[in-house]
Amino acid sequence: MSAARRTCAAAVLLAAASGLAASAGTPAPAAAQATAAAAFAPPDAQRLDYRLQPRRIAENTWVIEGEVADFSRANGCNIINTAFIATGDGVLVINTGPSRLYGEQQRRAIARVTGEPVRQVLNLNLHPDYFLGNQAWADTPVAALPGSIAGMQREAAAYEDNLYRVCGDWMRGTQAAPAREPLQPGTLELGRHRFTLQRLHGHTGDDLVVLDERTGVLFAGGLVFAERVPSTPHADPAAWLASLDTLAQWHAQQRFALVVPSHGPVHAGLAGVAQTRDWLQWLGRLMADSAGRGIDLSELLRAPVPARFARWGAQPAELQRSLVQWYPGHERRALERAQR
Structure with missing residues (x-):
């Protein structure tokens, strides 16, 4: 899809859209916040x-x-x-x-x-x-x-x-x-459409991303969550963040205009990527800092979340699942550091 055609497609999509609240730390540009109802x-x-x-x-x-x-x-x-x-x-x-x-x-x-x-x-x-x-x-x-x-x-x-x-x-x-x-990752040509099938990982061990080169629509699967707390039963946070960086690079190259996450509103631009990255980074810092201060899991499960996340879907259930899954590892590493 040419840059000119993709820009035109983005304009058409945005003309039909209404705002997705930018809940990442830095407000996203208006175009990146847009979504259809x-x-x-x-x-x-x-x-x-x-x-x-x-x-x-x-x-x-x-x-x-x-x-x-x-x-x-x-x-x-x-x-x-x-x-x-x-x-x-x-x-x-x-x-x-x-x-x-x-x-x-x-x-x-x-x-x-x-x-x-x-x-x-x-x-x-x-x-x-x-x-x-x-x-x-x-x-x-x-x-x-x-x-x-x-x-x-x-x-x-x-x-x-x-x-x-x-x-x-x-x-x-x-x-x-x-x-x-x-x-196998590669290209699928069907009718008038050419699809890029890309293997990334981080949300799970194998995350398939589908990019329709004709329309500039990205089917991001579980790598991108919008207005919803990410689920993490098979997640690798570092790999996930690296995959989000890859998607951000694709957007910088004007390869897609619209994102269909598997969970959350369809939206233009990088709003969902930014939200997912913000959540993963915040959660990692929360667990590392809490473990270093000796806070136990029961106390952490009761702690409030920042206002920007408080109204997301699946809150607090997905947060609690992630804490139960990951926090014991942070506690173990904090104890090992203290014993050195």
Whole structure:
């Protein structure tokens, strides 16, 4: 995509947008804060209807937004953004949601928008809401990075148990179906679209990022969170920050104009990258400083968060999970330093 065309595309996207609050330490430029209004609708629990509403965000490109929240029965465990692109020679689907029901309803939602056949499904990482809808796509090639497939296979039973416990009837009939095709990074050409498939890591061991070179839309997966606390069960903070630097370099090169995170509002520019970086750096400093001062985990779990994070989705649950996961390591390292 040429710089001139990408600039034009960004202007069109921004013309339809409304502001994403810049909650990183330094306010982002207005263009980097812009986002289109989200279209999440609360699901109908009685009918087990997710009420999926595809929203066009760019040329032949639609997103189906999940709630910016934690898993719950009230939202049907639908907290993920899935997407699809009608390329002129078939549809590319990105992520399949948290359940068999979601995948089936996703298929019907796509068919209401386009008559093109679905050619390819991609799961961007190993987390359950990225692939537990794969059952509905058994007749379609479903691909992921090799490390993601291994993780899906390793953790499938635990994912099923956890989401059945949290989401109840929404998980009816769901059996984990990991992606079947190992994906190698590179280029995918489909119809009028050329996609860059890039392997990064940090949120998980294998994070697939998809860049549509035609429209300048970046599908950033779990590397970018917007207005939501990042989840960290498979995270490597240093690698994650390095991957965010890579995405910032891509933006400086005008390779993308719009970001579709897997969790949080679709937005233009680097607002989500900045928010995710700010959170990871703040959390690392908090744990290191607290361990050095001898603060125990129970006290840390009760500590308030800075105002810029306080209203984010999945707060305080995701913070508490990260502290329980990571803080003992910080305490151990602080004790080792004190004993030297």
